[in-house]
Amino acid sequence: MIGCTTWLHPYVFYLGAQPACKPANLVCVGRILCQMVPCGAEEVDEAIKSAHAAYLQWRKMAGMERARVICVLFIKGQHIQLPGGSFAYTRREPLGVCVGIGAWNYPFQIASWKSAPALACGNAMVFKPSPMTPVTAVILAEIYKEAGVPDGLFCVVQGGADTGTLLCQHPKVAKVSFTGSVPTGKKVMEMSAKGVKQVTLELGGKSPLLIFKDCELENAVKGALMANFLTQGEVCCNGTRVYVQREIMPQFLEKVVKRTKAIPVGDPLLDGTRMGALISKPHLEKVLGFVSQAKKEGAKVLCGGEPIVPSDPNLKGGYFMAPCVLDNCRDDMTCVKEEIFGPVMSVLPFDTEEEVIGRANNTTFGLASGVFTRDISRAHRVAENLEAGTCFINNYNISPVEVPFGGYKMSGFGRENGQVTIEYYSQLKTVVVEMGDVDSLF
Numbered sequence: 001m002i003g004c005t006t007w008l009h010p011y012v013f014y015l016g017a018q019p020a021c022k023p024a025n026l027v028c029v030g031r032i033l034c035q036m037v038p039c040g041a042e043e044v045d046e047a048i049k050s051a052h053a054a055y056l057q058w059r060k061m062a063g064m065e066r067a068r069v070i071c072v073l074f075i076k077g078q079h080i081q082l083p084g085g086s087f088a089y090t091r092r093e094p095l096g097v098c099v100g101i102g103a104w105n106y107p108f109q110i111a112s113w114k115s116a117p118a119l120a121c122g123n124a125m126v127f128k129p130s131p132m133t134p135v136t137a138v139i140l141a142e143i144y145k146e147a148g149v150p151d152g153l154f155c156v157v158q159g160g161a162d163t164g165t166l167l168c169q170h171p172k173v174a175k176v177s178f179t180g181s182v183p184t185g186k187k188v189m190e191m192s193a194k195g196v197k198q199v200t201l202e203l204g205g206k207s208p209l210l211i212f213k214d215c216e217l218e219n220a221v222k223g224a225l226m227a228n229f230l231t232q233g234e235v236c237c238n239g240t241r242v243y244v245q246r247e248i249m250p251q252f253l254e255k256v257v258k259r260t261k262a263i264p265v266g267d268p269l270l271d272g273t274r275m276g277a278l279i280s281k282p283h284l285e286k287v288l289g290f291v292s293q294a295k296k297e298g299a300k301v302l303c304g305g306e307p308i309v310p311s312d313p314n315l316k317g318g319y320f321m322a323p324c325v326l327d328n329c330r331d332d333m334t335c336v337k338e339e340i341f342g343p344v345m346s347v348l349p350f351d352t353e354e355e356v357i358g359r360a361n362n363t364t365f366g367l368a369s370g371v372f373t374r375d376i377s378r379a380h381r382v383a384e385n386l387e388a389g390t391c392f393i394n395n396y397n398i399s400p401v402e403v404p405f406g407g408y409k410m411s412g413f414g415r416e417n418g419q420v421t422i423e424y425y426s427q428l429k430t431v432v433v434e435m436g437d438v439d440s441l442f
């Protein structure tokens with residue numbers, strides 16, 4: 001459950017946030033899947049109180065007891081020997097009620113990557129999914145219930161900015177773990193600061209991928225596709241600034257365009273599909289707007305970049321576009337500076353390692369990065385010098401749950417996944433034990 005990674009959107013529907021429920025037609029796209037009622041102050045308070053009541057029981061359970069319902073990581077403190085036989089020890093204790101606020105792009109993973117370690121550390125969580133994708137967090141709650149998680153320990157509240165604000169401002173909330181855009185992340189941090197709540201921020205990115213002339217070219221091309229077109233390009237850590245060493249640019253472009261044109265776009269529930277629809281009509285329009293802007297600024301569209309209607313009549317009305325490769329890009333272009341969050345790859349030439357590292361780091365983002373080279377020393381040197389929370393060497397977008405993930409600079413702070421997550425969902429208590437007499441100064 002915790003490690004599940006489904007990259008294609010299971011649903012390609014716009015999800016409203018209004019009263020009443022409608023049955024969903026899982027085949028047609030562009031239709032409403034369900035409607036949810038946004039939670040107001042009363043519901044938010046109720047969710048936090050019920051989470052707090054469940055937390056008071058759950059926090060007392062030993063790790064082994066919690067492990068009966070959730071796979072608990074090894075949570076341990078330290079023993080520190082002091083003079084005269086005295087000693088101190090540390091305990092990792094839960095924080096209390098944690099809030100999780102999620103983006104829409106991989107909603108089930110975000111909900112599970114936040115809640116599973118929070119619960120494993122003895123906390124409760126109230127989770128608010130994006131109003132674009134309200135369903136999968138509810139399914140996760142059902143899975144937890146079936147696994148034996150006590151009632152109230154994991155609560156899902158629905159809504160948008162107003163509900164998120166209520167959660168961040170609630171006095172009983174100890175921590176907010178947020179995944180979303182930089183502007184919203186700043187607001188979440190500001191609200192949390194007022195209550196001195198801990199924050200984890202998983203924000204946007206505009207990550208560089210460096211392809212050196214000594215790389216294994218087929219792998220580099222496959223890596224560039226993984227770095228740009230996974231989940232319709234709606235992935236925060238995508239390597240959308242693809243820097244290619246000038247000598248291999250023609251071969252790289254030929255191969256990357258050939259493969260991009262061959263990407264099967266269609267129904268994400270079919271095995272052969274490699275790209276589904278974008279999340280919504282406004283988002284599709286925004287992504288297409290970036291392509292138009294890139295053309296105005298001098299970029300050349302080598303393929304894609306326009307809306308498409310797949311041949312299957314059931315997909316009519318979906319928000320599909322052909323994956324796009326942009327050539328003739330410069331560092332000062334909008335498509336190179338801003339997060340597009342769609343299937344658009346910007347390709348830029350470079351000459352030297354020093355030059356490309358400087359250009360790669362010339363951004364306020366710092367989520368991920370990648371390098372393709374056969375030179376092992378260069379690979380590690382580049383990884384050291386890139387200002388990003390992750391560097392992929394000779395691959396891209398490999399994110400197993402046991403590996404920490406998070407940003408540098410304005411891409412956020414705190415880490416999700418891996419054992420280090422424990423530090424972000426627990427607090428350290430120091431216990432000092434005197435084995436002799438009190439040596440008082442008074």
Ligand SMILES: NC(=O)c1ccc[n+]([C@@H]2O[C@H](COP(=O)([O-])OP(=O)(O)OC[C@H]3O[C@@H](n4cnc5c(N)ncnc54)[C@H](O)[C@@H]3O)[C@@H](O)[C@H]2O)c1
Nearest residue numbers: 102103104129130160161164165180181184202203204236
């Ligand atoms: N770093 C990561 O791990 C990661 C992962 C996925 C997505 N993202 C980023 O998420 C963004 C796309 O997601 P989005 O469009 O849903 O982001 P968003 O910032 O618009 O919304 C994210 C969440 O915040 C809520 N929200 C909005 N205003 C709020 C407020 N004032 N107070 C509290 N909550 C509020 C939204 O309802 C939603 O649940 C991209 O920038 C992407 O890079 C980052």
